[in-house]
Every structure is written in C-alpha cells, then in structure tokens.
Amino acid sequence: MRDFDYSFASSKGDAIAQARHADTMILAGGTELLNWLRIGIAEPGTLVDITRVAGMTGIEPLPDGGVRIGALTKLNDVAEHPQIRDSYPVLSVAILKAASAQIRNLATIGGNPLQRVRCPYFRAEEPTPCNKRVAGSGCAALNGFNEKHAIFGWTNDCVAVHPADPPVALAALDAIYVIEDARGSRRVPARSFHVLPSQDPTAHSVLRHGELITAIEIAAPAPKSAYLKIRERESYEFATVSAAVTLDLDGDIIRSARIALGSVAMRPWRLDETEKRLVGQRLGSPAIQSAVDAGFTDARPLSANAYKIKLARNAALRAIELAARAS
C-alpha cells in the first residue's frame, strides 16, 4: 500500500476545500476505501477524514413530512431509527440486509452508494481486462464468469451490476442525494445517480472529483413498502437480485407503485412500464403478473445468467405482495 498523508477535516467547508486537490480522497466509513488502497484500485496521496465533521450526522424531519439523513449517519443508526423503521421500512430492511453488523457500524449512508462494483475482474489483484479499472482495457466478464452480472442496460464494454442494497430502496423512494462542492450544491435523484455503461463504461456514479454527498432526502413516508433480497447465503452476502417496492393502496386497488430492482444493472433499475401498468389494478389479480412481465421486455441475459431474469421477475412479484402486507 502506498503511504499517504492524512488529516481530519475540521468542518464541512474544510472537507470540501481539501477534496478539490488532485490526488486527495475523502475517508468516511472506510469499509471500501481501505480495500481499494490494498488492491491498488485507488492510490491517493492524501486522505481527508470527515468522520469528525459536525452537522453531517443524524436524521431530521423535513417540513413536507419527509426526512433528511446526514451523509455521515452510520448504516445501523439509519436502519434502527424509529422514523425510518416506521415510515420507510423498505430502507430499514435494505440496510439491515446489507453487509454485517460490524461493517454497518462503520459504513455511512452517504458513502454506501459510492461502493464500486464487485465484479471479480474489477477487484482482481493482477491486471485483468476491465474498463472500470483501466479505461480501454476491455471487459473480461462479457465472455467470462458472469453468473451474477447484469440483465439490464449492459454493453459490451461493461456488464457489471451495482452491488449495494440501500441505493435500491432509495431509488424506489425517489430519494435525492444532496451533493456539494466548492462552487455550490446540486440535487441528484437516487434513480439516476449511478451511471450505465452506455453513458460511460468507466464510471460508477455522476459524482465528480471534489464533490461530496452531504445528505440524503426522502419525501413522503412509504409505510407500505418492502425490500426482498435473494442471495446464496441467508445473511452477509451480496444480492443475486433484490426488489424494492412501495405501494399506495386504496383497499386492494393499487393507486400507484414504485419498483426498483437491485443487482440487475449498473444502477437500481426502476420498472417504469410495470409501474405505469399497475395503476388501478387489484392486488392478487392476473394483471399484476402481466404488468411485471411488461417491465422485463428489455431484459437481456449474458452467457451464464439467464436464470436471473426469472429470478428478478419473481422477486418483483413477491416484493409487491410483501409491500401490500406491510403495516
């Protein structure tokens, strides 16, 4: 591991001022960054530790009934906060099904979306073709091991999926990432924060060097919501597929539904066509299945992951049922 300089940021302004420098990276929970340093995915000359910056931790209500979550709030603290548990169960469950208890005590809600892909070629300790690791080097997963890779939105340049759970719930909730840098701030919807390979196969998210996620905002509560995570091990494993659903019901008629799938694309994958067709449908009716199927017309398997299409479709159906039963 390359040696680096290290300092604590004294304030949010100080962190933003220091983050501008080339060769500088921000350290929050560290559960990803330390591994990047070990593998050589990142080799910064300076780390700026923002974990002691005041005013970026905690959960506060917004005037319109939503919540604002400080970016440095630990994952476990978000998931176990009474307002998140009661009003946004999809987010609470997505967090608690992510990583381990130890990692969730370190990792922050603002750092979690910055997790990079888990594609074994990206994380390889020896040089392997990967456009996210070395731009222009190709994609070894396209014709290699791709059982866990994308079924939506992939190109020949990258077939990886984004692995994190909380961003899938945040995308279903239409959450907003509040991003600041030396010039000001911007608000990016969670559903478009991550970058598809058709936009840029080398990128993970729209976050630019020098920018910092400072908060995440979620609007109206979504008590009828659920997160279903399918994986090979019952706990402490990345999703093979996951589904986040929020429902607005009138009796057993769907007024509106939002569905985001996880680990199927390089970003949480909203099923727009399905959401449109679910409006006005009765829970449990055959129309639900055909609405979900309509969201999969553009799904495309790789050489070894056709099973994920059926798995994701069934996960979406089950998550709709779970959300309907949520209190």
Added chain:
Amino acid sequence: MSDDLKGLSRRDLMRGSALIAAGVATIASPEAAAASAAPNSVPSLRTVRVEVNGVDHALQLEPRVTLLDMLRERLQLTGAKKGCNRGECGACTVLLDGRRVNACLVLGVAVDGRKITTVEGLADGLHLHPVQQAFIDHDAFQCGFCTSGQIMSAVACIAEGHTHSNAEIRGWMSGNICRCSAYPQIAAAVEAAARERA
C-alpha cells in the same frame, strides 16, 4: 526446558521468534516492497493517543497502519486475528467506543482519542467475562481462530439487544465466519449469555 526459558510463556516465545523472523525477512514482505517502490516512501508519522482496554497509549504511526496492525504489532495484543484483512471474516472484531467494528477496516490514526476494547480486556483478573464462560460451557469453538472475534461480536450483539431469537442471533452474528462451522454452539452460547445478563 532449559533454565533460560523458564518463566516464558508460549506466546512470549512465539512473539520473540516472530520479531526475529520479521527482522530477517522485511525484504520479502509485500507491503514493505510496495513501500520502497512508492514515490513518497518517507513515512509521514502521526501521533495517536488511544485508550486500549483501559490503558492509555501514545504511538507514532504511519497513516496506512490499520487499527488491527496497530493492536497486534505495536501493542502485542494478538487476540484480534488477521483472517482475511478485508472485512469479510470478522476475526479482527473489536469494540470502538463500545461498538463492534472490523479492526482491519479502520486506520490507526483514525482512532486518536478513542477507546478500544479487545478480547484481552474482557476478563476481570482470573474471572472470565460471562460470554467467554458461555463459549466454554457450550463448546462454541473447534480450532479457535475465529473465537476472539466471535466473542467480541457476541458481547456487542447482547449489549445491542439483538438476541430475541436464535434466528436474530444468527443474523446479527453473521459477520463472523467460523470455518469449523460451530455456528449452532456459538448461537447457543450467545443466547445463554444474553439470558444470564437479562
């Protein structure tokens, strides 16, 4: 045993030979090799003041030294184990200001001014911590490599209150891998220690 070895524990002996081996073999260490090849190979030392198991320490550390290496190699507290060294196995679990974390995912310089508890800090003299005793009573280990991490995680799991059912314990203890697969006994030990505390 020869006279000069009397009074030395097995651990003292191993520590001594490990240090000798380290002295001879620095060139072969990949981290040392990487360091000498790096452009800024002059270490930028920082002072870290930290309380470990109730004892205050002041250390000079390179920023790249993890909390785990700090505990094991600078303070000779080898209870926290280096299993995977990337946050996947839980063998390095310690308490940081009372909360369980993977010591391999924390930088030593980041714990300046904070409190660490390792498995060496649990027992009260010769009296084992109730969780340590429960692990013995339930035969909750085989090879023992993961045990200190399991115990630290269990202490936190019980303090957090995540022990309402066997399934809840299994879920909240899943960050600690046991390759001997003593999971049923581990969960039983945590359940018993939690009951005793209640």
